[in-house]
Amino acid sequence: MERRAFYKNGTLPWLLIAPQLILVFVFFYWPTSQALYWAFTLEQAWGGGNSWVGFDNFMSLFHDGRYWNTVGRSAFYAITATGLSMVVALMLAMFVDRALKGTRLFQSVFVWPYAIAAPAAGVAFRFIFSPEAGLIGSINQMWPGIWNPAINGWHALGMVIVCHAWLGIGYNFIFFLAALQMIPRSISEAGAMDGARPMQRMLDLQLPLIAPTVFFLLIINLISSFTDSFGLIDVMTEGGPIGSTEVMVYKLYVDGFKGLDYSGAAAQSIVLMVLVIALTFVQFKWVERRIHYN
16 A cells, blocks of 8 residues: 655645755756856956857857867767776676675675775876886886876776776676576576576576666766766876877866866856766667566
8 A cells, every 4th residue: 555645734845855955956956057158158358247159159169179089089988988897897796696605705895996986096096007116017117118198098098997997896786786686596597407608697597687787887887987087087197198088077177177268168068968868868768678677
């Protein structure tokens, strides 16, 4: 039987949700409205307010070749980091789900990276991948110049992607392990009795059954890769070398807070917001139809 709470006092429910509504308005809707205002206006050269320019800021943005390079780099960053994080997390969840010796310890250890702040992880990975010290430093001593993210853009981008994927493994691991443990053991046992190897059972039996979880994590990881990469990039590379690690969210910061192009940065924030909304809409409306929940 469904139970609902009824309030005789009509103002009490509004008082209870008022703090949350205030937080949402102050930290979400108000900044969004200001970004919209700045995106369609342009500050006068000598002050005195903003003048309405319509879509000029967006047209200038779309005709900028550097911006499109940033969009492509952001897409590559998001797809690669998401794929790497989810594949590794799924493999770890598969091993832990087999209930081998020490799995209780692994269940807690694999979650630890998710509790580490992104800037702290960035500092640690910057040292690990340093060409002069750390683990990679010893490799550079044997093969000089084989690794140097300070001058090689692909090395720097790969370093940031690996760190971002590592941070997301713990989060993905929790969901994958929970989904795998919801699958009846009889299904895996039946596959084993039919001669299916562990990898074949994962591809043919377990992975289709946890498709809703995979779909959910795919959305969350892609959105996180587009929007939550600022801290890592600022600590590890600051967008360099020569802009090779400059993704959309970091270019927005550079143009707005360092270049003082508030209108252009606001237009970039609107484009990023629309991109994330469109990505989520397409995934829910198109991909979801190809996933069986029952």
